[in-house]
Amino acid sequence: ESDENFRLCVSFADSNFKYHRYLSPDSHKIHRAIDGLCEKFEVHSQKQKAVDLKELTTLFLDQTGLDGKDTGKTDVHYALLSLILNLAESPTKKDFHRKKKDILPEKPDDFDWKNYLLDDEDLNIMSFASSDSETDEESLPDTYEDEDTDDDENNRKKLQQQLLAESDQVAHAFGVGDGDGFLPARSHDRGSDVLKVDTTDEYQQLAQILTVEYWKGKSKEEDVVGSHAASNLARDWKYYQSQINEFYTPQAGIVVTELQVVRETVWMLSGITELFIFKYDGKEFRLNPDVYVMHLTAESLESSLRPLMRKATQVCVLQSFVTDIVSQVCSSISSGEAQCVPQTYQAFTGSVSAFLADFKRQLHKIEKDVMKQERVMSLERLMFDLNPWLAKIQVVHGVYISGIASVASISDNDCSTNNCFRASLLLNVLYQAVFEADLTSLCDQESQACFLLQVLLKTSEPVIQIISDWINNGQLRDPAGEFIVQRNKKILSLNETFWEKAFVPNMKSPSEGLSLLDITLQKPGSQETLNRTTSKTTKNQTTHRKVSGSSSSTAKCDQPDVFLKLGPQFLQPILNDAVLTGKSMEMLETLGRMAEVLDVDCEIYERPPSLYELFIRDLRMKMGFVSEDRRPCSLIVTPVTASEKDTVVDRQLNVPGEKDTLLNINFATIFPDIDLKIEDNRKCKTDLLPELSNNDLPDLLRLCESCLYPHVRSRYKIVCSKLVQILKSEYHLMDCIHAMQRYYLMSSGEVAYDFYTHIFQKIMNREFWHSGSMLELYLHEAVAPRFPQDLSKLTVTVSTDVNQKEKRAINQTDCIQLKYK
Amino acid sequence: MAANPNQKSAAASQTIDILMEISRLLNTGLDEETMAICLRLCESGVNPEALAEVIRELRRETANIK
Numbered sequence: 001e002s003d004e005n006f007r008l009c010v011s012f013a014d015s016n017f018k019y020h021r022y023l024s025p026d027s028h029k030i031h032r033a034i035d036g037l038c039e040k041f042e043v044h045s046q047k048q049k050a051v052d053l054k055e056l057t058t059l060f061l062d063q064t065g066l067d068g069k070d071t072g073k074t075d076v077h078y079a080l081l082s083l084i085l086n087l088a089e090s091p092t093k094k095d096f097h098r099k100k101k102d103i104l105p106e107k108p109d110d111f112d113w114k115n116y117l118l119d120d121e122d123l124n125i126m127s128f129a130s131s132d133s134e135t136d137e138e139s140l141p142d143t144y145e146d147e148d149t150d151d152d153e154n155n156r157k158k159l160q161q162q163l164l165a166e167s168d169q170v171a172h173a174f175g176v177g178d179g180d181g182f183l184p185a186r187s188h189d190r191g192s193d194v195l196k197v198d199t200t201d202e203y204q205q206l207a208q209i210l211t212v213e214y215w216k217g218k219s220k221e222e223d224v225v226g227s228h229a230a231s232n233l234a235r236d237w238k239y240y241q242s243q244i245n246e247f248y249t250p251q252a253g254i255v256v257t258e259l260q261v262v263r264e265t266v267w268m269l270s271g272i273t274e275l276f277i278f279k280y281d282g283k284e285f286r287l288n289p290d291v292y293v294m295h296l297t298a299e300s301l302e303s304s305l306r307p308l309m310r311k312a313t314q315v316c317v318l319q320s321f322v323t324d325i326v327s328q329v330c331s332s333i334s335s336g337e338a339q340c341v342p343q344t345y346q347a348f349t350g351s352v353s354a355f356l357a358d359f360k361r362q363l364h365k366i367e368k369d370v371m372k373q374e375r376v377m378s379l380e381r382l383m384f385d386l387n388p389w390l391a392k393i394q395v396v397h398g399v400y401i402s403g404i405a406s407v408a409s410i411s412d413n414d415c416s417t418n419n420c421f422r423a424s425l426l427l428n429v430l431y432q433a434v435f436e437a438d439l440t441s442l443c444d445q446e447s448q449a450c451f452l453l454q455v456l457l458k459t460s461e462p463v464i465q466i467i468s469d470w471i472n473n474g475q476l477r478d479p480a481g482e483f484i485v486q487r488n489k490k491i492l493s494l495n496e497t498f499w500e501k502a503f504v505p506n507m508k509s510p511s512e513g514l515s516l517l518d519i520t521l522q523k524p525g526s527q528e529t530l531n532r533t534t535s536k537t538t539k540n541q542t543t544h545r546k547v548s549g550s551s552s553s554t555a556k557c558d559q560p561d562v563f564l565k566l567g568p569q570f571l572q573p574i575l576n577d578a579v580l581t582g583k584s585m586e587m588l589e590t591l592g593r594m595a596e597v598l599d600v601d602c603e604i605y606e607r608p609p610s611l612y613e614l615f616i617r618d619l620r621m622k623m624g625f626v627s628e629d630r631r632p633c634s635l636i637v638t639p640v641t642a643s644e645k646d647t648v649v650d651r652q653l654n655v656p657g658e659k660d661t662l663l664n665i666n667f668a669t670i671f672p673d674i675d676l677k678i679e680d681n682r683k684c685k686t687d688l689l690p691e692l693s694n695n696d697l698p699d700l701l702r703l704c705e706s707c708l709y710p711h712v713r714s715r716y717k718i719v720c721s722k723l724v725q726i727l728k729s730e731y732h733l734m735d736c737i738h739a740m741q742r743y744y745l746m747s748s749g750e751v752a753y754d755f756y757t758h759i760f761q762k763i764m765n766r767e768f769w770h771s772g773s774m775l776e777l778y779l780h781e782a783v784a785p786r787f788p789q790d791l792s793k794l795t796v797t798v799s800t801d802v803n804q805k806e807k808r809a810i811n812q813t814d815c816i817q818l819k820y821k
Numbered sequence: 822m823a824a825n826p827n828q829k830s831a832a833a834s835q836t837i838d839i840l841m842e843i844s845r846l847l848n849t850g851l852d853e854e855t856m857a858i859c860l861r862l863c864e865s866g867v868n869p870e871a872l873a874e875v876i877r878e879l880r881r882e883t884a885n886i887k
Contacts, residue, residue: 005886009879009882012875012878013875013879014877016871016874016875017862017867017868017871017872017875020868020870020871020874022868022870022871023870024868025869025870028867037847046828049846052842052846053843053846053847056839056842056843056846057843059839060836060839060840060843062838063832063835063839064832065829065832065833065836066860066864069863075858076864078871079868079869080840080859080860081843082857082869082870082873083863083869083870083872083873084840084843084844084847084849084851085847086852086869086870086873086874086875087847087849087851087876087877088847088848089847089848089849089850090848091847091848093848094848096845096846098842098846099842159822187823242830245857245861246830246833247833247836247837247857247860248827249834249837249853249854249857251853288825298824353867445831561855763834
């Protein structure tokens with residue numbers, strides 16, 4: 001009633017009822033209209049309809065009770081007919097068949113009138129008065145006794161027939177016949193009194209536990225009615241409604257028990273849509289209006305089931321999401337096309353699927369309890385048992401709507417750039433959800449924060465794995481294109497623009513319609529400040545230098561500020577370090593020195609732990625779950641006794657055709673006294689996460705950051721410092737920098753003065769000076785006295801690409817190109 | 822003789838049934854609950870043509886919203 005539309009409708013109806021210009025219904029006009037309709041039906045060869053219409057209207061007009069009068073043909077009668085005639089819509093095109101009245105056979109009156117009327121009178125007196133014969137006196141009792149026995153016989157036969165009929169019903173319900181051996185043998189002669197009474201009890205017992213087929217309308221109110229006054233509220237309410245409104249028609253016609261409602265609710269929450277009590281229209285579940293329970297009115301039943309129906313709808317939405325993702329992944333695998341579903345989505349799907357599976361297991365347990373009927377089960381108890389799960393469903397559904405469904409309508413041919421946006425959005429939504437849940441964790445009874453954290457950890461695993469591969473192994477493996485950075489394949493590793501152009505942002509916001517790369521390329525020459533991070537080898541310190549931006553627009557692709565605005569929120573503090581580490585790893589690989597920075601802490605046959613494994617391990621340690629064990633869980637070493645080993649080795653080597661003494665010696669040398677067991681790494685990873693259920697930890701996100709960031713930063717320090725060290729020691733980086741400073745930034749003014757003096761004189765005298773060899777000579781003369789070591793590295797040429805139309809004097813030397821090898 | 826409540830109820834039920842039959846025959850699209858409400862409104866004195874207009878208008882607006 002608070003809805004604005006409802007108020008508008010009420011005011012509209014009110015104004016129409018009060019201020020209209022219609023005349024009162026005229027009985028003559030209505031009769032004429034009905035006659036006209038009958039004629040129309042006859043013209044359309046629908047004579048039966050005309051007959052039915054005439055009959056029904058006559059019947060209706062003869063009905064009494066309307067308008068409080070005991071006569072027919074009142075104003076109300078004509079008003080209703082007028083209303084129906086006005087609302088009629090193409091009656092000739094609609095099929096109509098009159099409802100056949102069910103003629104119920106009258107119940108045979110089996111009341112014993114004779115006994116009632118005679119009222120136990122002693123009929124012997126009457127017979128005694130009419131006859132003096134003693135024999136009559138003696139015979140009469142026998143006659144009456146016979147009559148009594150006949151009555152008893154008839155009653156017994158009737159009872160037997162009734163029991164036989166009931167037993168037939170039970171047998172039919174079971175679907176078995178006499179020949180199955182399930183039922184005791186009985187005679188088919190209905191008049192026979194062979195039937196045993198104890199089998200009837202069994203049938204009755206079976207009939208009691210058999211579920212009534214309420215979905216076929218076979219439930220009866222009499223079977224469901226309870227003895228408590230409050231258990232028949234629906235019936236009392238209907239009675240009250242019918243009393244105040246004689247035209248009240250109850251909509252619901254099929255009675256169900258609360259247990260049946262509970263069972264169907266459990267099925268509905270499991271994701272089953274084909275139900276009787278609940279109807280699914282493709283969007284949401286609704287209560288079947290034909291169903292009612294005895295102890296609740298229709299409105300209260302609807303309101304109590306509404307939260308569960310909403311949650312069931314959310315479960316269906318999540319299930320369909322999981323199915324869609326799995327089918328998309330499978331179809332892309334089978335067709336061999338590029339992966340269009342981000343791995344982040346797949347990871348999220350996995351965690352949602354696992355959660356739904358756990359939820360269904362819980363529902364299954366509840367269903368078993370319901371079937372056992374060992375404890376009282378009601379809707380209230382069901383809500384209480386499922387409360388923690390329902391809250392989690394709400395949260396997961398909210399994440400799905402905000403993080404996935406909101407961008408699902410984006411249609412873009414280039415799915416790789418969109419995947420970055422999608423993955424980042426999903427991770428940001430999850431991060432925000434964990435943050436908000438963490439804030440309310442003190443009053444959070446259902447440990448939602450820990451649950452969401454688990455989902456976030458599982459969902460962020462692909463992105464962390466991409467970073468891990470890049471900074472540990474130098475490989476940027478991103479099959480779905482969901483990482484924030486992508487490799488520019490046009491730029492090779494040894495290209496001089498590698499550092500600026502090799503890795504570019506991957507983010508493409510659909511609302512902007514352009515990638516950030518496109519935006520930066522459209523703004524050449526803008527003076528933006530870049531933040532670049534370099535590392536010093538001696539003290540392993542990072543220094544931040546602000547370098548004024550050049551006019552080259554391509555340099556802006558490397559803006560760390562750009563990265564700071566992209567990607568998942570919780571990765572932004574380390575994104576810059578990760579990018580620099582990745583670039584350094586590729587540079588080291590190109591220089592052939594990557595082996596020096598690979599993880600050397602593990603044994604040769606061990607796989608080094610990934611960033612994700614280290615992160616989870618530290619998280620578990622800080623949460624206090626495991627002791628500090630730095631061994632990767634993929635490898636467990638157990639000593640084996642010599643006798644056991646000999647048995648295994650001997651058995652293998654003694655196989656005919658395979659005995660090799662040299663092999664035996666080599667085997668003993670390599671693996672002397674240990675036996676190796678490689679355990680499933682995946683099992684270790686999944687076992688780690690379910691233990692995160694501690695609800696007492698404050699600030700979960702900060703804890704996660706403290707476990708993840710140090711690993712990235714330490715890797716950054718190791719790799720970048722190693723690269724700088726190599727560049728300094730083997731590639732004379734400092735010499736190059738000093739040379740740049742001297743010749744390009746003009747720090748040694750004397751060299752520039754000496755070199756340019758000759759040129760300016762030539763220009764002033766309007767002499768020819770565009771000779772490469774002449775410039776080379778001038779350069780050597782200027783550099784040799786001060787920096788003889790740079791002589792072999794410097795060359796000067798004259799470029800012909802410069803625009804000759806430029807008339808300014810200052811631009812005349814733009815054609816000179818100085819190169820430093 | 823005054824009709825007892827049971828007879829009244831039966832008569833009312835029969836009236837509604839007949840009205841619903843006529844309504845089905847003429848394809849008005851009214852269900853039992855709506856018919857009962859319309860009956861009550863007509864008994865209260867609402868003009869049937871105005872009521873029909875309101876019903877048509879509400880149906881149109883509902884269809885537009887959907």
